[in-house]
Amino acid sequence: MKKHETVPHAQWIAARKKLLAEEKKFTGLRDELSRRRRDLPWERVEKDYVFDGPNGRETLAELFAGRSQLVVYHFMFAPDWDGGCKSCSFWADNFNGIVAHLNQRDVTFVAISRAPLAKLAAFAKRLGWGFKWLSAGEGDFNYDYMVSFRPEDVAKGGALYNYAPTKTKMSDLPGISVFFRDGKGAIFHTYSCYARGLDMTNTAYHYLDLAPKGRDESGPHNMAWVRYRDSYGN
Numbered sequence: 001m002k003k004h005e006t007v008p009h010a011q012w013i014a015a016r017k018k019l020l021a022e023e024k025k026f027t028g029l030r031d032e033l034s035r036r037r038r039d040l041p042w043e044r045v046e047k048d049y050v051f052d053g054p055n056g057r058e059t060l061a062e063l064f065a066g067r068s069q070l071v072v073y074h075f076m077f078a079p080d081w082d083g084g085c086k087s088c089s090f091w092a093d094n095f096n097g098i099v100a101h102l103n104q105r106d107v108t109f110v111a112i113s114r115a116p117l118a119k120l121a122a123f124a125k126r127l128g129w130g131f132k133w134l135s136a137g138e139g140d141f142n143y144d145y146m147v148s149f150r151p152e153d154v155a156k157g158g159a160l161y162n163y164a165p166t167k168t169k170m171s172d173l174p175g176i177s178v179f180f181r182d183g184k185g186a187i188f189h190t191y192s193c194y195a196r197g198l199d200m201t202n203t204a205y206h207y208l209d210l211a212p213k214g215r216d217e218s219g220p221h222n223m224a225w226v227r228y229r230d231s232y233g234n
Contacts, residue, residue, distance in 0.1 A: 004212075042180065042188035049141045052117040053134035060141075063134070064181045069107040074147040074175040075133070077113035077120065084113070084123050086226045088174050093229055094203045095131040112136050114148055114172060127230065145192060147175040162194040174198060 007015070049060040064070050075092065076085035084092075092111065102109050111133045113120060120133045142148035149159035149171055157167045176198060178191040199205060208215045217223065 037191060040191060042190050045179065045187040045189055047140060047144070049136070049139060051112065051134040051136055051139075051141070053132065054117075054121070058134065060179070060187060061181060061185065063108065063110055064179075065108045067103070067106050067108045068181055070179040070181070071102070071107055071109045072145075072177045072179070073109070073111045074142065074145065074173075074177065075111045075113045076147075076170075076172045076174050077115040077123070078148075078172045079115050079119075079138070081115060081119075083228070084115075084120075085172075085174065086228060087223050089127065089228055090204070090223075090226050091174070091198065091202055092127070092129060092131070094201070096129060099131055110134060112141065114138065114142055127228065142172070145175065145177050145189075146194070148172045162197070176201065 045060065051058050051060075051063070053063075060070075063072075073088075073091065073095070075088045077083075077088070095109070095111070099109050109131060111131060112135070113133070114136055116137075117135045120135060124130075124133055136142050143150065146160050146162075149161075149168065151171075153159045154169065154171065157165065159166050159168055161168065161173055173194065175192055175194040177189065180188045180190050182188070205215060215222070217225065
């Protein structure tokens with residue numbers, strides 16, 4: 001950590017107010033970006049996706065649970081893995097408390113992975129999660145929304161992630177997709193984000209950004225420090 005200048009209170013206030021002006025400018029730019037995000041054109045969902053969930057087999061339409069908006073967190077958990085991705089688990093620790101609030105704003109939230117439902121349920125129980133988590137199995141959903149990659153695509157470097165070719169060796173990566181269902185039952189894909197686009201949904205990261213050492217990440221894999229929250233040493 002670099003050495004910081006220590007100044008009298010009045011000088012500190014002056015420096016803080018100068019940064020505050022930049023923060024307000026950033027807030028305005030963020031609000032405008034959010035507006036443009038909502039103004040994106042939509043694409044109609046034509047496939048009949050089906051998932052395994054706590055209520056049995058459910059279609060994409062049923063996941064809305066009577067609401068018009070659906071947010072899906074694409075949780076990295078491949079069928080052959082023993083546990084979910086540690087980074088996705090870091091994100092998922094933020095989910096439990098927000099579901100009721102989203103419901104009040106006509107939004108349903110779910111997580112979807114390719115691992116079998118029994119694995120998802122056991123892992124959620126271990127970490128105390130209560131949000132709805134469903135299995136897409138080997139259906140097209142995860143592949144169509146660019147968070148899972150078939151072996152042949154990975155081998156030839158043709159996997160698409162974040163709207164561009166990627167040379168990942170992973171079978172699954174994280175993302176968020178948003179959908180709207182109109183009064184006639186038609187479903188539309190309105191937005192998806194990947195990679196650093198997910199940062200805005202991690203509450204812990206934003207608190208770390210306020211602290212003197214920030215996220216304190218370095219190296220080729222910045223999130224190497226992350227563990228399941230029941231696996232940190234005291």
